[in-house]
Amino acid sequence: MKLLVVGLAGVIIACLIFTAVVALPWSEIVEYFSPGVSPDIPTFPIGDNSMIMVNLSISNFTEPLGPGSEANVTVSVTSRKEMSNARVQIELSPIYIGQGIWPNVTWTPIGSQGIDLTDGNLTWTITLPANTSVGTNIKIKATEVGFGVITATVIWWETSSTFYKSEASLYVQILEDKIVVYNNPETIILP
Numbered sequence: 001m002k003l004l005v006v007g008l009a010g011v012i013i014a015c016l017i018f019t020a021v022v023a024l025p026w027s028e029i030v031e032y033f034s035p036g037v038s039p040d041i042p043t044f045p046i047g048d049n050s051m052i053m054v055n056l057s058i059s060n061f062t063e064p065l066g067p068g069s070e071a072n073v074t075v076s077v078t079s080r081k082e083m084s085n086a087r088v089q090i091e092l093s094p095i096y097i098g099q100g101i102w103p104n105v106t107w108t109p110i111g112s113q114g115i116d117l118t119d120g121n122l123t124w125t126i127t128l129p130a131n132t133s134v135g136t137n138i139k140i141k142a143t144e145v146g147f148g149v150i151t152a153t154v155i156w157w158e159t160s161s162t163f164y165k166s167e168a169s170l171y172v173q174i175l176e177d178k179i180v181v182y183n184n185p186e187t188i189i190l191p
Contacts, residue, residue: 052079052086052128054154054166061142061179069142069179070118073170075152076135079128083164086156090122090138095147095171095185114146114174128156142174 055076061069077088094109120138128134140150151169158164171182 051081052077052083052154052156052164052166054088054152054168056150056152056168056170058150058170058172058181065178066176067114067142067144067174069174071140071179073138073140073150074135075138076133077126077128077154077166078131078133079156079164080131082130083128083156083158085125086128086154087125088123088136088152088154090117090120091149091151091153092117092122092140093149093151095149110147112144112146113148114142114144115140115148115150115172116143140172142172142179144174145176146174148172148174 055078057074057076059072059074061071063069073090075088075090077086079086092113092115094111094113096107096109098105098107100106118139118141120136122138124136126134149169149171151167153165153167155163155165169185171185173180173182
């Protein structure tokens with residue numbers, strides 16, 4: 001009887017170790033779904049994301065700097081192979097700051113996003129020739145004091161379960177008398 005209890009305890013411990021080492025790390029995977037595929041069938045990103053690159057650049061804001069200033073944002077996309085029906089999306093949003101300990105983090109915006117789109121499309125579908133940069137411009141306007149993020153994302157589905165994705169962001173701080181653009185969120189100086 002003691003041998004049976006010890007054996008069962010060993011099996012239970014082995015199952016716990018297996019779950020902790022093999023199964024739990026996979027439980028955090030976010031499921032991605034390709035267009036036209038049922039959400040009941042998860043697909044995961046496969047492929048080299050350096051196959052497609054997106055870059056953002058911004059012109060100088062018009063004078064006087066601050067709310068009311070305008071600037072052009074250039075989005076350029078380059079791929080290492082021809083990609084038809086690549087989707088490019090631009091998002092304007094406030095900067096969020098997280099407070100708390102993971103997974104109980106509360107995300108709150110740092111004031112207003114401070115920028116709005118005045119000209120251009122936020123989403124479009126394009127064919128990317130191999131090794132050639134394709135781009136577009138949008139115009140933004142500083143509407144009020146705040147922090148904004150401009151994010152460009154390009155995604156291309158090669159098959160129903162394989163996609164390539166690239167993302168770039170610019171961080172824009174609008175003050176009463178100046179505008180500061182950051183490439184890296186770690187260098188942002190909070191008010």
